[in-house]
Amino acid sequence: MREADIDGMGISIGGRNLTNLRYADDTALIADNVTSMKRILNRVDIAGRKASLKLNAKKTKVRHINDTNNPANDIKEDNSKLEYVQCFKYLGSVKENNGSCSKDVRTRIGIAKQKTIELNNIWKDRGILTTLKMAILKCLVWPVVLYGCEAWTLKQEQNRIHAIEMWLHGRLLRVSWKEKRNNDKCDIGYYGDGCIKSCSDHCAGKNNSCNHINGTCDLGCVPGYQGTLCTQAKLSTVFNTTICFKLQKMGFPTHLISLISNLYTNQSATIRWNGEHSGHFHINKGVRQGCILSPHLFSIYTEQVMREADIDGIGISIGGRNLTNLRYADDTALIADNVTSMKRILNRVDIAGRKASLKLNAKKTKVMYINDTNNTANDIKVDNSKLEYVQCFKYLGSLKENNGSCSKDVRTIIDMAKQKTIESNNIWKDMGIPTTLKMAILKRLVWPVVLYGCEAWTLKQEEQNRIHATEMWLYRRLLRVSWKEKRTNDSILKELGVTRKLLSEIHKRRLRYTDHAIRNTKTDLMKPVLQGKFAGKKGKGRPPTTLIDNIEKSSGLSLHQISQRSRDRNKWRAVVMSAGDPIDEHGDGYK
Known part of the structure; x- marks a missing residue:
């Protein structure tokens, strides 16, 4: 841009001349008339070609501010006429030639509705508390609506925003337009213990039974009570049953388990190889690749496996506390004070792991005796395979020696x-x-x-x-x-x-x-x-x-x-x- 020498050809703002706006490779050139714009485009094109950069005529658009009559057909780039538009998207926001934000608001609302529909499994799940659903709505959908709102000049668009907010609340409560309910009744209000004022998910009979069991009155539903029943039937088909069972045994709330199960509903993936993508396929086992929740789920899973192995009291004593294993992700070190105890620990961990669809890898499992170089440990086996005896091994990037x-x-x-x-x-x-x-x-x-x-x-x-x-x-x-x-x-x-x-x-x-x-x-x-x-x-x-x-x-x-x-x-x-x-x-x- 400096070599193009376009200073003084743009527009004046606060005594300063402005010729372009740039963010990475998204560049907007600005001029106060057609002649200046032609000169700017010509100079930028020449300077760009010298630097091995070329303007893309197909992606370059021309817009006249507050001048809808000028078709701008005389502005060309590389002998190609540039397309004249009344609005274009810049940095994710739609910019109109009259300065209005109505199209941008409608676009953001459309994207927000699509995002809300994609999360239907969460809104339909009765095991998730409405308070948690509201938090999810604010974290995942509201940012879509609010993107770029700092630059909006709102007029009649305020009514659209009010309407989309009520639509989101109605979708969360699963209120159909056929019910003809007042917006005030769709506002999410709460009684005690997470119960909501109104909900279309339950019939009168279920409401009465919930009210009777929980000792409440005038409540639409009790999500915590209904959630347990709905979740048990659902997790077996949607979420990995074993992981669900481990989370429940660890004492996790039902609504959190239900929320995690919805993240794993109908998940699919594709493989990229040499720039080409394969078709989408469903993932039926394991945790989500690249998800920040996956390491925590795996740690919880292995923790419950260790608890079920029942190896407490077999390890070594440190400061009056018994220590049997050290774990970081899938790197596990089992500890015992003699060969017999180590065999028992390995056997119990192997059995508990197989029940949870985890298998010890005999080739990667090593045995090391601390301060005992004479013992070869050939009698320790896993799956009828002798474990290799080593004098040092690498754990978490550091070499650990037996002395x-x-x-x-x-x-x-x-x-x-x-x-x-x-x-x-x-x-x-x-x-x-x-x-x-x-x-x-x-x-x-x-x-x-x-x-x-x-x-x-x-x-x-x-x-x-x-x-x-x-x-x-x-x-x-x-x-x-x-x-x-x-x-x-x-x-x-x-x-x-x-x-x-x-x-x-x-x-x-x-x-x-x-x-x-x-x-x-x-x-x-x-x-x-x-x-x-x-x-x-x-x-x-x-x-x-x-x-x-x-x-x-x-x-x-x-x-x-x-x-x-x-x-x-x-x-x-x-x-x-x-x-x-x-x-x-x-x-x-x-x-």
Whole structure:
């Protein structure tokens, strides 16, 4: 647009010349007469072709404001006459040449009605409370009507808006036009316990029985009472019966189960492959792909499966509480204190899972013995398949070793960080990018890879040396310093104007997580795990370095002092900010 040089050809608004309005590739050119519009179109077309952009004559329309007589047939683009229109859609709103909003209002109302009809399964469901239906109406349908309303100039359109509101309420209550009911009677009003004043869903006999059972009078219906009966018959055909049953056993309200079932009614999907779409097909099993509710439904489903497996008391004791499993989505870790207990847990979980149409994958299931490298675990089977014994496995992106060490995880993370740095070589080689910006890119792209899961690391001197060496390797890669130059670490840090901070950042993140674990009141499991309060005897020999040892060394406080300081967030924040590694601050010992 700047190269087109169209300034001064548009219209004047508040002393400022306006020639175009743009949002992404939706552009509106503005002029005060036909001649100016031709010049603007010509210059924009020439400048666009130079930039490999071409105006689409079929999609380009011409509209004369307050001039319906001018057909605008003399305005052309690429020897094609542009179509003259009295209104067009811009950013989802219909714009008329007389400035009216009547067509836009009618269009929004039509879309809102279509959306309401698509939700008929919800309005028809007697198991969903009217209050919840009203909330759904306001969340899903009202935004359709209100889109772009800030720019409306309303006249007679107000009557249309009043009418559509009453139509929506009538649709929600399933009131037919044949009933000839007054709008005042269709207004949704409430008595106690979610009962509504009027409803056409129930006959007089059902109303009387509802009133008698619930001890109420002059009520149209009691949705909570009727909903249970309607939902039981409906969920078996519309919603996955197993999921419905699990939700009911977990104690979820009937109206919420009914609402979820309506989301799964007649759901269909299509497959896109190489730009082509297959035909639509119905989905009869599983949760909706891409739905934000799906992970929660799956978590609820697996939670109920674990409850039905009845494995409480078979696991290990931590802080007086029994722990049998750890779950995140479909990544499940079963825990037991001996082989016999593990067999029982696996057997019960397998049986409960098969009843819920879930099957354990023997190929992906691994067995790891903590502090017992001699046991091969070949006698543990699932579905007549021996489970593989491993000394470490990856859980939630981190490597867990059977001796509690984090050395393999640190090495793996360092390798990933180096690979990420090599992939960004074009940035480090670019002489046009300032070093300060390269440092910012390094901290945003590579440091998060190194720091992933560092809060749970129990670092020994060997791992700390690796982290120091990795940080200096990253800095040398950024400056393109070869090992052949034999430059000292101090010279690299001096050129960048920084000190080593990677290990200090690990200490600070670990202290922040410690504060979160100690002050967390939602679960009583995090603090005992952090303190290492496990049942049983300790092994012979020197006790290994623990996480709490690292925390005490980083903060310079004892465990009791840490518990006291963490109660005051300001004091603990000061502890975190003062934490660091001596080598990071001074650089001693790593020239």
